[in-house]
Each structure stands twice: as C-alpha cells, then as structure tokens.
Amino acid sequence: MVLSQGLFYFCAMKKIAVFTSGGDSPGMNACIRAVVRTAIYHNLEVVGIMQGYKGMIEGGENFIELNSRSVGNIIQRGGTILKSSRSKEFMTPEGRKKAYDNLVAHGIEGIVCIGGNGTFTGAEIFFNEFGIPSIGAPGTIDNDLYGTDFTIGFDTAINTAVDAIDKIRDTADSHGRVFLIELMGRHAGFISLAATIAGGAEQVLLPEIVEDHSKVVEFFKGRTNTKKSFSIVIVAEGNIEGGAFKIDELLKKEIPNFDSRVVILGHIQRGGSPTAYDRVLASRLGAGAVEALMRGEKNKMAGLINNKFVLTPFHDAIYMKKDLNPDLVRLVEIFNC
Ligand code: F6P
Numbered sequence: 001m002v003l004s005q006g007l008f009y010f011c012a013m014k015k016i017a018v019f020t021s022g023g024d025s026p027g028m029n030a031c032i033r034a035v036v037r038t039a040i041y042h043n044l045e046v047v048g049i050m051q052g053y054k055g056m057i058e059g060g061e062n063f064i065e066l067n068s069r070s071v072g073n074i075i076q077r078g079g080t081i082l083k084s085s086r087s088k089e090f091m092t093p094e095g096r097k098k099a100y101d102n103l104v105a106h107g108i109e110g111i112v113c114i115g116g117n118g119t120f121t122g123a124e125i126f127f128n129e130f131g132i133p134s135i136g137a138p139g140t141i142d143n144d145l146y147g148t149d150f151t152i153g154f155d156t157a158i159n160t161a162v163d164a165i166d167k168i169r170d171t172a173d174s175h176g177r178v179f180l181i182e183l184m185g186r187h188a189g190f191i192s193l194a195a196t197i198a199g200g201a202e203q204v205l206l207p208e209i210v211e212d213h214s215k216v217v218e219f220f221k222g223r224t225n226t227k228k229s230f231s232i233v234i235v236a237e238g239n240i241e242g243g244a245f246k247i248d249e250l251l252k253k254e255i256p257n258f259d260s261r262v263v264i265l266g267h268i269q270r271g272g273s274p275t276a277y278d279r280v281l282a283s284r285l286g287a288g289a290v291e292a293l294m295r296g297e298k299n300k301m302a303g304l305i306n307n308k309f310v311l312t313p314f315h316d317a318i319y320m321k322k323d324l325n326p327d328l329v330r331l332v333e334i335f336n337c
Pocket of ligand 1: 140141
C-alpha cells in the first residue's frame with residue numbers, strides 16, 4: 001500500500017523505465033531526478049534508457065539501472081543525461097517490436113517518457129500495440145502541448161531569448177537599426193509571444209495568427225514621424241511567410257533605406273541551466289508521473305493547470321489545440337505605439 005495524494009492504493013508494479021526523447025529542453029534532468037527518486041522512495045526499481053526510442057530499440061548498454069546517486073548533481077544541468085534522439089525506426093512496427101522485446105527482457109512494467117508531441121505519439125501507439133503503460137512528462141521548449149499551462153524548458157527558453165533581446169537592443173539603439181530576431185517554435189508562437197512582451201519588442205509574427213509582413217510594413221511606414229530610432233521585431237520560426245531572413249527580404253523591397261539586421265537565436269534556446277521555475281515544474285511532473293503509473297494510470301501526460309497536477313490523455317495532449325493567450329496578443333498592439 002502506498003500513500004499518495006491522500007489516498008491508499010495497491011501497486012503491483014516493481015520496475016519502471018524513464019527516457020527522454022525528441023528535442024531536449026532545460027529541466028529534463030530535474031525531471032529524470034524526480035522520477036528516479038520518487039520511484040526509489042516507493043520501492044520501485046528504475047531503468048534509464050539512453051537515447052530515447054533509438055536506445056529502446058537497440059537495447060544492450062542503452063539500458064542502465066539508476067539509483068539515487070545516479071541522479072545526484074544534475075538538477076541544475078541543461079541537456080539530458082539520458083541523451084535524446086528522434087527515431088525513425090520506432091515509427092515502424094518492426095522497430096517497436098524490438099523495443100518491446102527489450103523492455104520485456106528487462107522486466108519493465110511501466111514507462112515515464114519525457115518529451116514532446118512526437119514522444120507521446122510514439123508512446124500512444126506503443127501502448128495500443130503492446131499494453132505497456134506510459135505516463136508522459138512534457139519536456140519541450142515550445143510549450144505547444146494541450147493539458148499543461150507550461151512545458152518543462154519553456155521558462156528557461158524565454159529567459160534566454162529575453163537576455164539575447166536585451167543585448168541586441170543595446171546595439172540596435174546605438175546604430176538606430178531594426179533587428180529581426182527569429183525565435184524557435186516549429187509550429188507554435190508561445191516563445192515568440194512571451195519574449196515579445198518581456199523583451200519589449202514592437203512587432204511579432206506568429207504562426208497561429210495569419211498576418212503577413214505587410215503588418216510590419218504598415219507599422220514602419222506609419223512610424224516615420226515618431227522619434228523612435230530603433231526597433232525589435234520578433235519572427236517565430238514557424239511563421240507562414242518564412243523565417244526572419246525571408247521577412248527581412250520582403251521588408252527591404254517595400255521600405256526604402258530599411259537599415260536592418262537579422263539574428264537567428266536557434267539552439268541557444270534549448271540549452272543552459274534551467275530556471276528555478278522549470279526545476280520545480282519538472283520535479284512536480286516527474287514525481288506525479290511515477291505516482292500516476294503506480295495508481296494504474298496509463299497513456300496520459302502529466303501537467304499543471306492553474307498550478308494543480310492534472311493528467312490529460314496523450315491523444316488530447318497531442319491533437320487538441322493550445323491557444324496563445326489573447327491578452328498577451330492584445331498587449332503587443334497596446335505597447336507598440
Ligand atoms: O521542438 C523543439 C524545437 O526546438 C523546435 O522549436 C524546433 O523547431 C525544433 O525543435 C528543432 O529541432 P532539431 O533540434 O531536431 O533541429
């Protein structure tokens with residue numbers, strides 16, 4: 001019998017696995033630590049699978065026993081000690097069968113997978129085929145998963161972006177230039193929108209809002225009489241017309257003497273020591289994922305909504321649309337006068 005969230009329940013599970021998959025995000029290590037220590041606290045054995053689904057398929061040295069000391073001194077580290085990958089082979093039935101055989105050979109009865117929508121898509125298919133229960137912890141800087149207000153790594157990524165914007169602002173001011181800064185988010189503008197507000201950028205182009213560069217052209221043309229001499233424009237990676245270089249090209253065609261520079265922040269946003277917020281989030285979700293598995297939950301993603309722990313079916317987490325906060329979108333317009 002185990003006490004969790006005020007309830008006693010019976011847990012027959014003895015051994016679980018944890019792995020990270022897809023694009024890494026700061027806080028994944030804090031989540032791995034939480035999974036391992038929570039499992040050990042509840043007398044479960046834990047295996048770490050190196051390289052995500054790729055390691056699950058390859059087996060062998062990719063399966064490592066973890067104990068409390070294995071996850072010491074990692075809470076502050078970016079990246080993932082378990083490494084990560086995007087596995088094409090796991091998308092095939094043959095690949096998944098090899099992965100299943102390796103899990104069975106190691107006596108694994110439940111899985112905590114840390115990753116984004118690709119990771120959970122794989123976990124859902126795998127559960128439907130082989131019945132090994134999984135609980136996901138949302139690890140992605142993109143914050144594009146339904147069923148949690150924030151994903152692990154998002155807070156660190158926006159802080160990294162804002163730090164860069166602050167620095168670029170100095171040189172933009174000195175030279176009276178426009179900077180177009182491209183931020184990550186393959187299909188989602190959460191990083192770009194938050195960084196626009198926090199970094200004081202005047203304009204943003206987001207994948208979720210169908211607006212083209214003419215909005216930015218109008219903004220600059222309408223601003224010729226104001227005293228402001230420099231500007232920051234954020235372009236989300238997944239913007240419909242293309243990234244920051246493409247937008248810059250379009251703007252230069254329409255605005256005479258447009259003195260601009262382009263910065264692509266790229267993978268810098270994926271690295272670095274996680275913020276305190278990401279560490280707490282990762283710790284709560286990792287611990288909650290293990291206890292959910294022990295209660296017999298399966299095929300769900302752990303999340304926090306309004307600071308409360310919740311579980312959302314993988315299917316909804318992947319396919320339901322998480323909307324940008326309309327209040328933030330409105331603030332961009334209010335502040336750019
Ligand atoms: O999903 C996280 C993310 O960083 C996206 O924002 C970005 O589009 C993508 O991963 C980049 O992936 P990769 O590192 O495989 O190039």
